[in-house]
Amino acid sequence: MPSLKPAVFLDRDGVINRDTGYTHKLDELEILAGVAAGCRQLIAAGFELIIVTNQSGIARGLYNEHDYQQFSTELLRQLNLQKVHFLAVYFCPHHKEGEIASYRQECYCRKPQPGMLLRAASEHPIDLTQSYIIGDRPSDLEAGENAGLKANVLIETGKTITAEGQAKADYVAANFVAATEWILTDFNSR
Numbered sequence: 001m002p003s004l005k006p007a008v009f010l011d012r013d014g015v016i017n018r019d020t021g022y023t024h025k026l027d028e029l030e031i032l033a034g035v036a037a038g039c040r041q042l043i044a045a046g047f048e049l050i051i052v053t054n055q056s057g058i059a060r061g062l063y064n065e066h067d068y069q070q071f072s073t074e075l076l077r078q079l080n081l082q083k084v085h086f087l088a089v090y091f092c093p094h095h096k097e098g099e100i101a102s103y104r105q106e107c108y109c110r111k112p113q114p115g116m117l118l119r120a121a122s123e124h125p126i127d128l129t130q131s132y133i134i135g136d137r138p139s140d141l142e143a144g145e146n147a148g149l150k151a152n153v154l155i156e157t158g159k160t161i162t163a164e165g166q167a168k169a170d171y172v173a174a175n176f177v178a179a180t181e182w183i184l185t186d187f188n189s190r
């Protein structure tokens with residue numbers, strides 16, 4: 001049996017790239033400071049990196065799956081150039097009040113539901129109990145909690161931090177490098 005690896009799940013908008021509100025245009029793609037360096041540190045420490053992103057803009061008819069894929073491909077390309085490789089990327093295109101009928105549903109993948117994280121663990125040798133999530137919304141942290149992750153980190157580079165988010169977080173990080181350092185310390189202090 002292959003040994004299971006720890007993962008760091010990353011929300012996308014507000015964590016990896018600047019959240020401009022339903023971000024999908026290539027000219028709005030701005031990778032945040034410290035992300036590439038932090039990701040390389042996590043990879044060096046043995047973590048797999050997995051993106052889990054709610055993309056209800058698809059259900060809302062603001063952009064389509066092709067637009068999403070194009071943006072995602074470019075984001076991955078830019079990070080690959082900086083020696084950052086992701087094990088997988090999962091996105092949820094749904095919303096229960098979406099404009100587009102085929103995406104209008106209450107699904108199990110939209111965070112705070114844990115569907116994307118559980119799917120990652122079913123498709124890859126990941127130990128959820130030794131894994132982390134970095135997100136900028138309470139729903140990211142709840143998804144981590146619902147999936148049984150080791151700890152949930154709230155980051156201040158995206159949405160404004162709320163009391164609800166703060167209460168759900170195991171740690172609140174000012175930026176990606178701070179989040180990375182906390183995770184490495186927590187992981188090594190088992």
Ligand SMILES: [Mg+2]
Pocket residue numbers: 011012013014015019135136137158
């Ligand atoms: Mg976000």
Ligand SMILES: [Zn+2]
Pocket residue numbers: 092093094107108109110
């Ligand atoms: Zn979904």
